[in-house]
Amino acid sequence: MAVEYKADIMWGLSNRFEVTVDELNLGHWAGCNGLAVEFQPVEIAELGECEFTQWVPGQVKYGAVSLTRALTKDDSNTTMEWLKTQSKKATGGSSAGALIGGAALSMVGGIAATVMGMTGSKPAGTATMTIKLLDSKFAEVHTWTLRNAFPKKWSLGALDGSSSKIAIETLELVHEGFL
Numbered sequence: 001m002a003v004e005y006k007a008d009i010m011w012g013l014s015n016r017f018e019v020t021v022d023e024l025n026l027g028h029w030a031g032c033n034g035l036a037v038e039f040q041p042v043e044i045a046e047l048g049e050c051e052f053t054q055w056v057p058g059q060v061k062y063g064a065v066s067l068t069r070a071l072t073k074d075d076s077n078t079t080m081e082w083l084k085t086q087s088k089k090a091t092g093g094s095s096a097g098a099l100i101g102g103a104a105l106s107m108v109g110g111i112a113a114t115v116m117g118m119t120g121s122k123p124a125g126t127a128t129m130t131i132k133l134l135d136s137k138f139a140e141v142h143t144w145t146l147r148n149a150f151p152k153k154w155s156l157g158a159l160d161g162s163s164s165k166i167a168i169e170t171l172e173l174v175h176e177g178f179l
Contacts (some may be wrong), residue, residue, distance in 0.1 A: 027075025146175035
């Protein structure tokens with residue numbers, strides 16, 4: 001049977017997407033990788049049952065999202081300001097330790113030790129991140145909303161005085177899911 005294509009179908013274009021974090025537009029990005037979910041079912045073998053095993057739902061795992069683009073003055077400055085804000089939130093304004101859910105953490109013998117009790121609230125420094133996929137007319141096709149996202153790494157490609165390549169920045173974020 002032939003597949004029928006309709007003229008009014010909104011096709012998401014991989015080169016057209018917007019990224020915002022807590023309503024802050026982080027500018028235009030050229031690439032987005034790692035937007036994925038993996039279901040990890042658990043196999044259970046019953047004693048005495050040799051013909052089959054049972055599968056039960058297990059953990060759901062989300063990958064880190066990596067954004068790349070050419071470094072630009074306005075967009076990169078906006079991202080740097082957001083990273084500074086996130087750094088201060090995560091450390092409680094100091095470099096002594098992280099602040100998670102109202103609990104200060106410090107490193108003791110390489111192991112994170114809780115200094116104050118956990119409150120069970122949203123971890124400090126986390127944000128809601130949205131990635132909107134757009135069509136050829138810049139209309140929204142689909143949006144992924146990433147819960148409790150925070151930066152894992154920011155990096156700049158190699159700077160080389162003997163080259164005329166464009167400087168590329170990469171922002172990697174981790175999150176607690178979009179489903």
